[in-house]
Amino acid sequence: FVMDLGYFLYNIVTFLAFPFIGSTIGTHRRYRAGFFQRMGFIPRQIRAQLKGSRPIWLHAVSVGEVTASIPIIKKIKEKYPQLKVVISTITTTGNYTVRKKIPEADLVIYFPYDYFFIVNRVISIINPCIFIHTETEIWPNFLWALDRCGIPSVIVNGRISLDSCRRYKLFGWFFKKVFNKISAFGMQSKIDYNRVI
Numbered sequence: 001f002v003m004d005l006g007y008f009l010y011n012i013v014t015f016l017a018f019p020f021i022g023s024t025i026g027t028h029r030r031y032r033a034g035f036f037q038r039m040g041f042i043p044r045q046i047r048a049q050l051k052g053s054r055p056i057w058l059h060a061v062s063v064g065e066v067t068a069s070i071p072i073i074k075k076i077k078e079k080y081p082q083l084k085v086v087i088s089t090i091t092t093t094g095n096y097t098v099r100k101k102i103p104e105a106d107l108v109i110y111f112p113y114d115y116f117f118i119v120n121r122v123i124s125i126i127n128p129c130i131f132i133h134t135e136t137e138i139w140p141n142f143l144w145a146l147d148r149c150g151i152p153s154v155i156v157n158g159r160i161s162l163d164s165c166r167r168y169k170l171f172g173w174f175f176k177k178v179f180n181k182i183s184a185f186g187m188q189s190k191i192d193y194n195r196v197i
Helices: 005-016 018-027 044-050 063-079 092-101 116-126 140-148 162-170 172-179 190-196
Strands: 056-059 085-089 107-110 130-134 153-158 184-187
Touching: 005 018, 005 140, 005 172, 044 107, 044 116, 056 063, 063 085, 063 092, 063 130, 063 153, 085 092, 092 107, 116 140, 140 153, 140 172, 162 172, 184 190
Parallel strands: 056 085, 056 130, 085 107, 130 153, 153 184
Antiparallel strands: none
16 A cells, blocks of 8 residues: 555654653553553454444543443434444543443444554454544544545544644644545534634
C-alpha cells in the first residue's frame, strides 16, 4: 500500500514517541490494563465469538462517553438485534463501566494504539460493518485503515474545542485528509459543526 507524506511523517513522530508511551504504561496502572489488546493481540475467545459476523464497533474513551453512548447502543440493538456490538474504551474505568452498565454489549475491548501495523491487525480481526466514534476521537492511522478496508466511520455526539480546532488548522494540510476519511459527522452544536467544516 502507498502512504502519503503526511501519514509518513505522522508515523515517524509516533514511533519516536513510543519510549514516552512505554514509560507512561509502566508508571500508570490505568494504562497497563489491557496492554496486549492495545498492542493488537485479541484473545482467542473474542475471536471465536466474532467468527462469521460483522459487528457494529462503537468506541467510547472513558466513563463519560460510555454513559452518553448508552441510548444509541440500546437503539442499535433494538433496530439491529441480529448484529453483535463491540465496544472499545481507552481507560480501565470506561471498560469496567461498559461491563457493568451496558448488557447490550456483546464484546468489550481496549482500543488499539494508533500504529499502522497494530490497527490493521485489529480491524482485520474485528471486521466491523461500521465504526462509530463518540465525541471526537481522531486517530489518523486507524481512520486510514478503516477507509482502506471500505469500512464507514461515523462520529456521534461530536465536539471540537476551540484549542483543538486551532491545532487541527495548524496542520490543516494533513488533517483535511484525515477528516475526509470520516463518512459522517453528528455534532453536538452548530459551533462544533462549523469547526469541523
